[in-house]
Amino acid sequence: MTRTDPVPDTSGPGLGSGDPLTAGLAGLAADAPAGLLDRIAARRVHVPGPLDDLQVAFTDHGIAYLRAGMDEQAFTTAFRARFARPLLPADRPPSGLVPALRTGRLGRLRLDLRGLSEFEAAVLRAAATIPRGQTRPYAWVARQAGRPKAVRAVGSALGRNPVPLLIPCHRVTRSDGAVGDYVFGGDAKERLLRAENVDLDEVAALAGRGMQLVGSDTTGIVCYPTCGDARRITPPHRRPFRNLAAARAAGYRPCLHCRPAQPEPA
Amino acid sequence: MTVTDEALPHTAAPGTGTGTGSDAADLPGPHALRGSGQAGDASGGAGGAPGEADDTARDEVVTALTGDLDTGFAVLYDTYRGAVFSTALRLSGRWAEAEDLAAEAFLRAYRALCGYGPDRIAGLRPRAWLLTILMNLWRNSLRTAARRPPPGPLEDAPDPPDPAEPVEDTAARHETGRELAGLLAGLPAAQRAAVVLRHVTDLPVAEIAIVLDLPEGTVKSHISRGLARLRTLHHTQGGTP
Known part of the structure; x- marks a missing residue:
C-alpha cells in the first residue's frame, strides 16, 4: 500500500475536515425520498368484505393481490412466492377498497396487474x-x-x-x-x-333441459338467462333456446348487452 | 410462470465475498467475487469509532433479517436507504435515475435474500453487499445509455431539484452542491465511483475495495486522482457559477 497520494485526506475518517472540496462532497449526501419505499415494497391489510378473513396487498400501482381465509403467514408466503416483493403491514386500506368490496364497483380504485401475460x-x-x-x-x-x-x-x-x-x-x-x-x-x-x-336454480333448471338462452317473443331478442334484459321478460313471453343457432333459426337476434356467443366446436 | 413486473427473482443479485472467516467458504454463486477477496480486511471494520457504529447497525440488520425476512427488509431499508440513494444520486447525477437505481437495487437485494439460507444471511455485510448490487446496476445502466442516442439538453441537466424539497432549501444546498455534483460527471466512471463512495457515502477504503472489487491501493489512487481532477475542473471552470 504505497501512498502516492498527494492529497492527505483520502483514507482515514477524521482527516481533512478542513478541505472545502471533501466537505462539499460530504454535503452531497441526501436521504432517500419519502416515496421510495413504496416503489419497492407492497403493503398488506385486512379488510371486511363478502368473504371471511380477506387480506389485500397493494403497491403504488394499485391492488395487487387479494386472498380469503389465510392467516398472515400464509398470505405473506403466497405473496412472496408469486411476486417476490417485500410485504409490509399498512395502517389502513387504500382509499376506495372497502367501498369497492361492498358495492362491487371499482370506482377510481386502481389494480396492479403487472406481471400477467x-x-x-x-x-x-x-x-x-x-x-x-x-x-x-x-x-x-x-x-x-x-x-x-x-x-x-x-x-x-x-x-x-x-x-x-x-x-x-x-x-x-x-x-x-x-x-x-x-x-x-x-x-x-x-x-x-x-x-x-x-x-342459480332457474339457470340449472334451464340447463337441465339443455337450454342455454332465453328469448322474448315480443322483441325477438335472445339473452343469457341472467342478463338484466332476460330477467324482465314476463313468463308468458319467455322462450328458451338450446343455443344461438337455434334462436337465430327461429328469427331471434342476440342481445347487444349480454352478447350471447355461438359455442365453438372444440 | 412467475408473475413479477420484471426479471425473474434471483437472477442478477451479485454474491459478494463479504463474509468473515468460515462463512467465506460457503458463498456460492456465479457472480461471487471475481478476484480473491479483500474480505478478510473488512472484518472488524476499518478501526476507530465510525467502524464500530457501522458494526452495530450491521448486527441489528442481520438480526432482523434472520428473524423475519419482510420485517428485516424494512430495517435494512431504513438503515441503508441514505447510503444507497446518495450513492445512486451522485453516480447518476439525476434524481429520477437515482430513484430507479436505488429501488431496483433494494428489490434485487430482497429477491436474493429470499434464496439465502440463515448461514449466508448471518455472514452478510449488508452495506457493502447493497452497494455492490447498486454498482452493478449503475454500470449496466451506463452500458445501456452508451447504446442510446445522447440525451437532449433538458434531460442532460445534472441534478434536477428534489421535487419533495422546498425551493429555498434547494437553492441554499445547491449553492455549492450543484456545481460540485456537475463536476462529478466529468470524472471517469472508476474515479467517480471511488470518490463518491469515499467522500459522499463515507465508506472506509477497505469497504470500497470490496464494493468495487479492487485492491485497496487502487481504490486510494482512484480517490486521490479523482479529487485532484475535481480541483482542476473546479479551477478551469472558473469557480462558483
Missing part, C-alpha cells in the same frame, strides 16, 4: 365487464378475450386471478348450469352469486 390480462378485463348479478359462460370470456377456442385456458387464467371479487371471476360459470371452480372453492362461488341475486 397478455392473454391473462385480456381474460380478466373481459371478466371485469360482467355486471353484478349476472353470469357468463367460460366460452363467452374466451371470445371476449379474442381467443374463442381457448375455453380451458380461460379457466386457468381465471384461477390465477390475483384480485378475485375486485375482478369478479366468480361470475364466470359453466354452460351446463353448474357454477364451476373458483379460487376460494365452488361453495364460496355459489354463496357470492346468490348474494348478488343470481337465480
